[in-house]
Amino acid sequence: MKRYLEVLGLFWSTAIAAELEYRANFLIALLSSLGNLIGSLFGLSLFYRTGYNFEGWSWEETLVVLGIFTLLQGFSSTFLSPNLNKIVQQVQQGTLDFVLLKPISSQFWLSTRTLSPWGLPDLIFGLVLIGYAGQQLGLGLSNYLFSIIPLIFGLASLYSLWFMLGATSIWFVKIYNVTEVLRGLLEAGRYPMVAYPAAYRFFFTFVIPVAFLTTIPAEAMLRRAELSWVTGAGFLALGLLYATRAFWKFALRFYTSASS
Amino acid sequence: MNQTLRKTRTFLWVYYAYMVEYRAELILWVLSGSLPLILMGVWIEAAAGGQFGLRPVDFARYFLAAFIVRQLTVVWVVWEFEREVVEGRLSPRLLQPIDPVWHHVASHVSERLARLPFALLLVGLFFLLYPQAFWVPSLGQFLLFLLVIVLAFVLRFLIQYTFAMIAFWTERASALEQFWMLFFLFLSGLIAPLEVFPPLVRQVTLWTPFPYLVYFPASILIGLPVNLGQGFLAMLGWSGLFFGLNRWLWRRGLKQYSGMGA
Amino acid sequence: MPIVIVENLSKVYPVAVKEPGLKGTLRHLLHRTYRPVQAVQDVSFQIEPGEIVGFLGPNGAGKTTTLKMLTGLIHPSAGRVRVAGHVPFRRDVKFLHKITLVMGQKQQLLWDLPALDSLKINAAVYGIADKEFDWRVSELVEMLSLKEKLTQPVRKLSLGERMKAELLAALLHRPQVLFLDEPTLGLDVNAQVSVRDFLKEYNQRYDATVLLTSHYMADITALCQRVLLIHEGQLIYDGNLDGLIEQFAPYREVKVELAQPRTEAELRPFGELKAVDGTIVRFLVRRGTLTQTVARILAQLDVVDLTVTEPPVEEVIGQVFRAGVVA
Numbered sequence: 001m002k003r004y005l006e007v008l009g010l011f012w013s014t015a016i017a018a019e020l021e022y023r024a025n026f027l028i029a030l031l032s033s034l035g036n037l038i039g040s041l042f043g044l045s046l047f048y049r050t051g052y053n054f055e056g057w058s059w060e061e062t063l064v065v066l067g068i069f070t071l072l073q074g075f076s077s078t079f080l081s082p083n084l085n086k087i088v089q090q091v092q093q094g095t096l097d098f099v100l101l102k103p104i105s106s107q108f109w110l111s112t113r114t115l116s117p118w119g120l121p122d123l124i125f126g127l128v129l130i131g132y133a134g135q136q137l138g139l140g141l142s143n144y145l146f147s148i149i150p151l152i153f154g155l156a157s158l159y160s161l162w163f164m165l166g167a168t169s170i171w172f173v174k175i176y177n178v179t180e181v182l183r184g185l186l187e188a189g190r191y192p193m194v195a196y197p198a199a200y201r202f203f204f205t206f207v208i209p210v211a212f213l214t215t216i217p218a219e220a221m222l223r224r225a226e227l228s229w230v231t232g233a234g235f236l237a238l239g240l241l242y243a244t245r246a247f248w249k250f251a252l253r254f255y256t257s258a259s260s
Numbered sequence: 261m262n263q264t265l266r267k268t269r270t271f272l273w274v275y276y277a278y279m280v281e282y283r284a285e286l287i288l289w290v291l292s293g294s295l296p297l298i299l300m301g302v303w304i305e306a307a308a309g310g311q312f313g314l315r316p317v318d319f320a321r322y323f324l325a326a327f328i329v330r331q332l333t334v335v336w337v338v339w340e341f342e343r344e345v346v347e348g349r350l351s352p353r354l355l356q357p358i359d360p361v362w363h364h365v366a367s368h369v370s371e372r373l374a375r376l377p378f379a380l381l382l383v384g385l386f387f388l389l390y391p392q393a394f395w396v397p398s399l400g401q402f403l404l405f406l407l408v409i410v411l412a413f414v415l416r417f418l419i420q421y422t423f424a425m426i427a428f429w430t431e432r433a434s435a436l437e438q439f440w441m442l443f444f445l446f447l448s449g450l451i452a453p454l455e456v457f458p459p460l461v462r463q464v465t466l467w468t469p470f471p472y473l474v475y476f477p478a479s480i481l482i483g484l485p486v487n488l489g490q491g492f493l494a495m496l497g498w499s500g501l502f503f504g505l506n507r508w509l510w511r512r513g514l515k516q517y518s519g520m521g522a
Numbered sequence: 523m524p525i526v527i528v529e530n531l532s533k534v535y536p537v538a539v540k541e542p543g544l545k546g547t548l549r550h551l552l553h554r555t556y557r558p559v560q561a562v563q564d565v566s567f568q569i570e571p572g573e574i575v576g577f578l579g580p581n582g583a584g585k586t587t588t589l590k591m592l593t594g595l596i597h598p599s600a601g602r603v604r605v606a607g608h609v610p611f612r613r614d615v616k617f618l619h620k621i622t623l624v625m626g627q628k629q630q631l632l633w634d635l636p637a638l639d640s641l642k643i644n645a646a647v648y649g650i651a652d653k654e655f656d657w658r659v660s661e662l663v664e665m666l667s668l669k670e671k672l673t674q675p676v677r678k679l680s681l682g683e684r685m686k687a688e689l690l691a692a693l694l695h696r697p698q699v700l701f702l703d704e705p706t707l708g709l710d711v712n713a714q715v716s717v718r719d720f721l722k723e724y725n726q727r728y729d730a731t732v733l734l735t736s737h738y739m740a741d742i743t744a745l746c747q748r749v750l751l752i753h754e755g756q757l758i759y760d761g762n763l764d765g766l767i768e769q770f771a772p773y774r775e776v777k778v779e780l781a782q783p784r785t786e787a788e789l790r791p792f793g794e795l796k797a798v799d800g801t802i803v804r805f806l807v808r809r810g811t812l813t814q815t816v817a818r819i820l821a822q823l824d825v826v827d828l829t830v831t832e833p834p835v836e837e838v839i840g841q842v843f844r845a846g847v848v849a
Contacts, residue, residue, distance in 0.1 A: 007646045014643065018634040028435045032442065039446035046452050047302075052310030097595050098630040103618040104647045172284040180292035188298045199389075200301035256596050256611070 007104065008112055015082075015114040025118055033121035036073075037129070040066055040190065047195075055194040060136040062192060065218045067129030068151070069189045072213060074122030075155060076162070081179055082116040084166040091169045091255075100252070107248050111163060130221075139221065147221035150230050153237040154213040158186075160240035161208075167244075167251040189214035212236055267358070271366035278367070279374035286371070289334070290378045296326040297386075299451055312456050318482070320393040322453050324386060325478035330450065331379040332372060333413045333473060337364045338437045341424035346431055350517070361421065368417065397481055404488075408477040411495045416473055418502040425506060428513030443468075449475025453484070466490070469498040525699060525731050526569035526592065531601035533562040533587050533755075561587040563755040564601070571698070574725055574732040576746035578839060584755040585735045589701050592733070593623050606699055619648065622697040626707030629688055631676045637687040638672040641694060648695035655694075662690045666720055682713030689717070693724065700724075702734035706741055718744050739836045751839070763835060771838040774812055775831045776805040781824035792819055801826075 019025070044066060048059050057065075087110050090096040099109050134143065165182055185208050193201050193215045204210040212233045219225035279286060300323035307316040314322070341364070344350040353360040387394045397405065420437055427433035445451065447470040454462050454475050465471055472495045479486045536556035562584040569575055579585050590596040591603060594610030594617070603610055608617035631640045638659075645655045663669060666686040671679060679687065685705065693700070705721075706714045718741060725732055736742060742749060742763070749766060751759035759766055776793070780801045789795060793805040793815055807815045812830070819825060 003646065003649055007643065010639075010643045010646050014632060014635055014639045017639070018632065021634055024432065025435075028432070028439070032439060035439065035442040039442055042446055043451045046456050047306055047310075049458065050311050052306055052312075055309075093628060094625075095628050095630060097590070097593075097623065097625070097628070100595060100613065101593060101618055101621070101623055102644075102647050103615040181288050181294075184292045184294045185298070187295055188301075191302055195305060196301045197305050200298075253597070256594075 004104070004108060011112055012115055016117055018114075019117055029118035030121045033074075033125055036122075037070065037125050040070070044190075054192050057192050057194065058137075060133045061218075061222055063129055063133035064137075064221055065192050065214050066190060067126050067133060068147075068214045068217050069126075070122055070129060071126030072154070072158060072186075072189065074119045074124075074126055076119070076158065076183075077116060077122060078119030079115055080159060080162045082114045083111055084162055084179055086110070086113055087166040088169045096255070100256075106252070107163070107245065110166070111159070134221075137222070143221050143223060146223065147217045150212070150220045150225070150233050151217040153230075153233040154217055156237040157209055157233075157240050158213055160237075160244040163244050164247050167248050170251045170255045186210060186213070192218065209236055209240075268366075271362065272370045272373075275367040276370040276373060279371045283374070286375055287378050290331060290375055290382065293327060293330045293334070295445075296323040296330065296450060299323060303452065314453070314455060317393055318484075319453075320390060321395060321482040322478060322484070324383065324393065325481040326450055326474050328379065328383065328481070329409065329412065329474050329477045331375060332409050333416050334371075334375075335368060335413070335416045335420045337368070337417065338420045338424040338427075338434050340364060340367075341421070342427040342431070342433045345427040345517070354514075364421070365417070368413075395482065397483065401480060401483060405477060405481045408480055408491075408495075411492075411499070412473050412477050415469060415495055415499045415502070418499055418506060419469065422502050422506040422509060425509035425513050428509075428516045444470055444473065447471065448473050449478065453479070455484075466494070469494070472498070523571075524568035525571045525606055526567075526733070527602070527604040528568070528588075528592070529566050529602040531562055531565045531588070531591060531603060532560070532599050533584075533591060533596065534558050534560050534599045560755050562591070562598075562752075565752070565755075565757045566601075567750055567757065567760050569731055569733065571731050572725070572729045573748060574721070574734070574745050576742040576749040577733060577735040577752065578742065578749055579735075579752035583752045585752055586703055588752070589623070589703055589733070589735065593621060593701055595623075619695060620697055621699045621701065622692040622695070623701045624689060624692045624703065624705050626685070626702075626704035629676075629684065631684070631687055631691060633677050634675055636673045637676055637679075637691065640676075641672070641691055644691055644694050650695065658694060658696070659690070662693060665723055666690060667716070680713075682709050682716070685709060685713065685717060686720070689720065696728065698728075698730055700730055700732045700734075702732065702736075704735055704737065706736060706738055714738060714740070721745060739839065743835060767832050767835060767838050770841070771833050772809055773806040773833065774809060775833060776807050776812075776816065776819070777827075777829045777831065778803045778805070778819060778823070778825055779827040781826055784823070792823075 044062060047054070048062075053059070054062060087096075090099065090110075099106050102109060161182060162179070165179070188196070188200075188204050188208075189210045193204065193211045196204065201211070205212070216225055216229050216233050220230060300320055303312075303319040303323065304316040306312060307314055307319050341350075344353070344360075350360065353363065419440075423436045423440065424433055426436055447465050447468060449471050454465065454471055457465065472491060476486060476491045476495075535558070537559050539555045539557050565584075565588065577585050577588070587596065591598050592605055592610055594605075594613045597611050606617065606620045608614065608620075610617065610621075631637050641659060642655075644650075645652075650658070659672070663672065666689065668683065668686050668690065671683050671687065672690075676684060676687065689705070700721075702721075706717050709717065721732060721734075722745060724730060732745070734741070734745070746763070748762055749759070750757060751766065759769060761769075773794075775796065780803060783801055784803075786795060786798060789798065789803060789805075793807045796804040796806050798804075805815070805819075816828065816830070820828065
């Protein structure tokens with residue numbers, strides 16, 4: 001365990017050191033995040049400007065969902081997508097072999113190898129949005145604390161989905177767009193689930209569990225979540241983590257028995 | 261003439277074979293354009309409960325049309341071109357007796373052919389799940405749509421290829437495209453038809469190239485009323501502008517490129 | 523007790539077949555056909571601790587596949603492999619601490635950062651303490667003469683320096699068994715020599731076992747007492763270099779200096795003429811008839827001087843691969 005923490009520290013400090021070689025990226029990331037935030041608010045306002053609302057979700061309550069969504073976007077671009085791109089690259093260049101020969105879990109290595117500080121603006125904007133909406137709604141500390149548990153479940157589920165998709169690069173070598181599919185589907189998390197028709201709700205709850213990523217943490221924060229859903233989020237996270245591990249082992253078995 | 265035809269055919273065939281080789285990737289690209297389908301859900305639900313001037317079925321058709329338009333106008337030339345410049349692969353291309361842009365055009369066009377079956381499959385599946393939304397455009401509408409979709413692709417390609425020229429000066433030309441994409445995402449009609457925009461925003465947006473890339477062709481396909489004259493003029497105007505800018509940057513860029521001894 | 527044991531090792535894997543042209547493309551789109559390729563066929567050998575063994579064969583002969591099976595990156599289709607007492611494919615931690623793999627055309631060092639950063643990561647991964655780390659790095663730096671290069675970003679190093687840094691990273695955990703796939707690929711002659719010298723020194727200092735593949739015969743002749751020759755997946759020779767020539771070079775070169783020049787017609791009956799240059803004549807003579815032929819030459823021609831030489835190794839091996847000779 002201590003060794004893993006030590007390795008993690010080295011991974012992240014070297015990753016930041018490498019990224020800081022390209023400082024102009026920060027300005028780009030900041031502008032993109034800002035533009036994205038404004039656009040998201042504009043998109044949401046198209047629904048609310050005529051007096052319509054998402055089945056009893058006030059404007060501020062919907063902003064909480066958008067805030068959590070932005071937070072998850074920041075989390076993905078900081079921790080998930082750089083590593084995923086790296087997996088694809090390593091399979092393509094064959095340097096995955098080096099990773100497999102290290103006396104350390106290859107899943108750990110591939111999941112934590114790098115991080116990109118450029119997701120930071122999204123993380124900050126997400127928090128600002130939640131803070132603003134929370135203040136308008138008069139949310140207290142306990143509200144925020146309540147949402148942390150389902151949020152962690154959500155992050156774990158999100159990680160699992162990304163990693164499993166990344167693992168498919170073992171079969172489909174040129175698959176940079178794998179992230180784009182998931183990213184596209186996750187866009188559904190911008191709005192609370194009640195904004196969707198029943199079929200969509202079913203799909204985004206049970207097929208691609210977007211509901212567990214943003215809506216349920218938001219509901220927990222607003223104290224309207226049912227315990228059963230939060231427990232469900234927990235089971236989902238654990239199940240997905242377990243599935244990820246099994247899937248990675250399976251993919252590796254394939255890689256090591258078929259590659260030349 | 262005969263020569264050109266043969267060249268074109270060979271180009272398209274080779275790039276088609278290349279695209280098919282990466283079919284798994286292609287399916288994923290098709291699926292990654294799912295944003296209009298997601299927003300379709302929200303808008304159908306909203307139209308059933310609120311006052312937006314369009315019926316749920318209109319929204320369904322609009323977003324399906326937007327999905328098709330997006331499938332047919334996807335462009336990635338800036339990333340390709342940027343890589344070619346950075347890795348120095350542009351140099352051998354410059355020695356060929358053909359403008360390098362045709363390689364990109366051929367790969368984009370043949371990718372469309374390879375992608376089409378998957379996209380149509382998805383459209384078919386959609387009608388199976390939601391038969392109320394089924395409609396057949398009139399022949400006139402369809403032909404007009406074909407013309408507009410080609411123009412939309414040309415405009416989209418010209419804009420992105422112009423951004424690609426920046427690769428001669430900086431390694432991060434694609435960042436410009438990414439930033440531009442934000443406006444495209446929110447103003448092109450991908451997230452909502454312009455009918456539901458506030459009037460002022462709508463007026464301003466119609467002067468930009470964005471709505472002509474998605475909203476305009478999609479509206480024609482499903483028969484929403486649009487100002488055809490204004491639309492065509494705007495498309496041709498913007499295309500002309502970007503074409504001029506593109507050729508100017510290309511000449512300046514080549515000078516810069518050869519000056520660096522790359 | 524051998525450190526590497528390979529018994530009846532085989533590997534078959536499927537390869538997608540695609541016909542050229544549009545028709546082939548379409549068919550490929552709908553239905554992929556696979557053809558089994560026998561990469562390695564019933565290969566057996568053993569390596570003792572401390573040996574340096576060269577692994578020879580043309581491209582696609584199965585060298586890399588075998589190396590990958592020995593390191594546990596590929597699961598064998600059949601046969602038994604033991605490396606340092608472990609089954610490689612289980613890739614258990616103890617095994618991974620004992621081996622290393624260096625691939626000439628692939629690198630594990632981080633491109634944008636000094637090599638030292640990558641080394642620190644490796645040290646943490648292999649659980650090497652700071653003090654021990656410093657001491658091992660300084661020792662290897664000296665052996666590789668890499669002074670001051672470790673603090674420069676890897677992208678600024680020359681190809682030779684980068685390869686040396688790769689070796690350093692691969693050997694930091696002091697493995698007992700080294701698998702090297704084309705470690706000198708693309709290096710200039712000087713860099714090749716220093717990599718070679720280093721490997722030899724490392725082998726002697728730590729009694730490490732080395733199995734390497736190389737396209738440069740000089741690597742093999744300088745380092746390996748023993749070679750394994752693999753051709754189309756089959757092991758066709760296992761022994762020392764001299765024996766290889768013995769077995770695969772059916773000809774000897776007989777160089778004769780005559781008292782006076784002779785016509786080619788007069789010389790031809792004695793053997794295949796390789797070159798005639800005034801009074802210096804070179805014959806190629808079959809190994810089996812060598813004594814006989816030499817006796818005839820000495821008896822029937824005015825010989826001033828006569829030497830018998832073996833052809834160079836490169837030539838022999840090249841000939842083996844071209845002709846596809848299987849003994």
